[in-house]
Amino acid sequence: MREYMKQQMRDMLATLGRAEAILDSRTKKKEAGDIAQLLEDMQASAMAIGTAIEQVEGDGTQTVRFLEEYCELLWQYMVEEDLKARFCKGRQLAGKRGEICTSLEHEFETRLEIVFLVCRSQVWKQMERFYHLMEEKADCWVLTASYKEVTDLEEGTVMHDESGLIPGAVRPMGFGQYDIRERKPDMVFIDGPYAQQGQLGIQPDYDFMEVRENAGIVLYMPCYEADSQAEEAHCLIPQAVCSDIILVPSGRINEIYVNAMNRLDNGQDMIKKIYVLDTQDVDRALSDVLNKKK
Structure with missing residues (x-):
C-alpha cells in the first residue's frame, strides 16, 4: 500500500473520531434528523476506506472486517432508542475505530x-x-x-x-x-x-x-x-x-x-x-x- 494512501485513510479515521464526538453531542440534544444524516455520512466514509483497501490489497483483510463491524455498530446506534444504550454504542464505536487504526498500521506494508x-x-x-x-x-x-x-x-x-x-x-x-x-x-x-x-x-x-x-x-x-x-x-x-x-x-x-x-x-x-x-x-x-x- 502506498504511504500517501495510508495517510489519507488515517485522516479519514481521524475525521470519524471527530464525528463520534459530534454524534454524542447531538444525541444529548435529541437532534434526530441531524443524527441520521451524520450516521449516514460516517457509514459512507467507513465504506469508502474499505473499498479503497480492497482495490489495492484484495478481499479478506482484517482491517476491512473491522470496518464492516464499525458499520454494523453505526446501524445499531441508529435503531437504538434508549439514550443510555446509545452512549454505550458510542464507546464501542470509538473502541472499534481504535482497532481499525492499529490494524491499518500493522496489516499492510508501506511501499x-x-x-x-x-x-x-x-x-x-x-x-x-x-x-x-x-x-x-x-x-x-x-x-x-x-x-x-x-x-x-x-x-x-x-x-x-x-x-x-x-x-x-x-x-x-x-x-x-x-x-x-x-x-x-x-x-x-x-x-x-x-x-x-x-x-x-x-x-x-x-x-x-x-x-x-x-x-x-x-x-x-x-x-x-x-x-x-x-x-x-x-x-x-x-x-x-x-x-x-x-x-x-x-x-x-x-x-x-x-x-x-x-x-x-x-x-x-x-x-x-x-x-x-x-x-x-x-x-x-x-x-x-x-x-x-x-
Whole structure:
C-alpha cells in the first residue's frame, strides 16, 4: 500500500473520531434528523476506506472486517432508542475505530514511490547511486523530460532531448506518460540548475510547481561541469527555494548556496536543507527522510 494512501485513510479515521464526538453531542440534544444524516455520512466514509483497501490489497483483510463491524455498530446506534444504550454504542464505536487504526498500521506494508526526473543525462550519474540504494525498498520510476536552452532572449532557443542517453536497463519513460497528479509520489529527485523565465540559460520542459504540489518530498540536484559555473542566481530559483533537500556536488558550490540563501529572511532554515554529495551527511539525511515516510 502506498504511504500517501495510508495517510489519507488515517485522516479519514481521524475525521470519524471527530464525528463520534459530534454524534454524542447531538444525541444529548435529541437532534434526530441531524443524527441520521451524520450516521449516514460516517457509514459512507467507513465504506469508502474499505473499498479503497480492497482495490489495492484484495478481499479478506482484517482491517476491512473491522470496518464492516464499525458499520454494523453505526446501524445499531441508529435503531437504538434508549439514550443510555446509545452512549454505550458510542464507546464501542470509538473502541472499534481504535482497532481499525492499529490494524491499518500493522496489516499492510508501506511501499514508497520514488521518481527520478531527469533532463540532463550527466546528472543521472549522480542520481543513479540513489536509484540503486532505493530500488529494493521502493517502487522507483525514472522519467525523462526535454529542456530548452535560451541563448538569446529574442529568438535563440534550442530544445534538447537527452532521454536516449539514459541507460535502457532502468527503463526510463517520458514525464508526460506519468500522471503525477494521480500517483502523488512520495519522493521526487530533480536536476538543475535552471534559469528563471525570461533569462538566459536552460529551462526544464515541465512545470516544477506541479511537481512540488504533488510530491511528498522534493530533492534538488544542481549539476555543474565545473564549480566556476555556479552562480548565486541559481540558488534562488523555485527548484532550490521550494525543494525539501538540496544535494550539491562540492564544498565550493555548497558555500555559494549557503551564502545566497543566508541572505533570505528564513536563511537559517533554508541552509539546513543543503547537503554535499558523497558525504555521510547525505546518507543520514536520506535515512531520516525514509524513516519519516514509513
